[in-house]
Amino acid sequence: MIIKPVLPLKYVFKEISVSLLVVLSIVLITDIPVIFFSRHYTEIPVTIPTTLGIAISILVSFKVNQSYDRWWEARKIWGAIVNDSRTLVLQLKMYTESDNPMIKTMAYRQIAWCYSLGQSLRGQNPYENLDGLISESELELLQSQKNVPLGILDFQADSIKTLFDEGKLDNFSRLQFEETLERLTASMGRCERIKNTVFPTTYRKGLHLAIYLFVIFLSLTEPLNLNIVIEVLVLLILSMVFLFLEKAAFRLQDPFENLPTDTPVTSIARTIDINIRQLLGETELPKPIEPIDFYIM
Template identity: 40%
Template sequence: MLLDKSIPLTFYVREIRREALFVFLFANLVVLIKLYFSLWTLTIPVAIPTLLGTCISLLLAFRTNQAYDRWWEARIVWGAIVNDSRSFIRQLQMFLGDETPDRQAVIQSFVMRQCAWCYVLGDSLREQGVNERLHQFLSPADAERIAQSDNKPNALLTEHGMAIRQLYDAKLLTDFQMNHLSTTLNSLTDSMGRCERIKRTIFPQTYTFNMRVFIYLFAAILPFCFEAAIYFLDVPLVTVIASAFILIEKSALQLQNPFNNKPTDTPVTTIARSIEITLKTITGFHSIPPPLPAEPYYAL
């Protein structure tokens, strides 16, 4: 997630350098042809790119809005994960009485499994390896068993459920308490499913293709709209205007995929560390990890 800090110009240039270079070279080619072959009469009325630019602006506004909705939904889902994680552990602290054998160890085992779930969910959404996370929070046997699952976050929630069932069978939880814990697990499952839906639902590629065709058509027409007297403005203006449209389109493309391990991502790892700190603090862990340091202008 981009932070409220100064974003280096290289971040923007890196995103559009190829497209901007292509537009720059094409504009130079048009100007050189018009200059050396005296084809300044080959001029297109400026009303045509103006109309096309207006249409592109409307389409980009719609595209950016839809992309931001996907990004914002992902952020809302991870906000719900924070709340449900806290609620889940707090419920266990309230429901498990002092007569529970090894009460502190039982609660802390749930904490470690919940922390593992948060990290593993985020890494899975980013298509990164999760075995190291599993071994960090779980016993070797549990980590190996979860690692063999196709859906590792779901397997961790299943482990939660089985552990709760064991407490219920041991008469350490009442029907009412088990129902509340199951409801919280269902909320976590719902959040996981929403994240997976965002990840797997592809934004229509035809829309992206059409948008780029319109932008490049606009960039191709614009060099023919300048008069001979101001030919020195042709190349820089065409490059800057076209690059602005391309940058907006690229920004929307990044926002619509909030789990791609890029600076514009939803900061799932940072959120998972925040959850870990909170849960370990309220359950008496001696070793509390520090918050993840942010990069110069973004957090992941």
């Protein structure tokens, strides 16, 4: 997640460098007939690029809104995961005896689930950061699971059933645990839906084509018959605004791609880790995730 209000220019140009090179090529190519065949050259009315620019503005605005909605939904889901993870440990402390070893076992499993879910969504190793949080026997059982976070939730459900069968939970407390696990499972499913739902690529290609047409038509209008250097700078700056907004929307639409614009799932998982250990009364706590330059993961 980007945390600074001003982005480094290096990052901005890196994001749109290829598109800017395409724009530069278009400008230089469209200026050839103006320079060498000016007598036979017919200027294009400025209303054409103006109308196209308005249409592009509307399309870019729509895409930014849709992409931000996806990103914000992902952030709200992980906010719910924070709350439900804390709730699960509080319920363990409230509904079971204070010396029950299952409290620490399930609490550590919940920490492991948060790390594993975030890493799975980003296509990373789902077993990373799980050392010391899950027993070796459970780690071996997880090796056969295609969905590691779901396997961890299955362990949690088995533990709740064991506590109930042993008479250490009554019907009411069992139902409370079931509701918490149900919310955690639903949150995982919502994240997977966002991850696996592809934003239509044809929309982006059409928008890029419209921006390139805008540059072509604008370069052939009378107001842009300037010095070649000035004309190139003006067109690059105008197109850069559209291209960067489109690129920002493109990044936001996929909040689990291990990029600076991601939902900060690793940072959130570390916060949950710290919170749960505090609830268990531990004093040696892991450090929060530090920002990387202008963003945090």
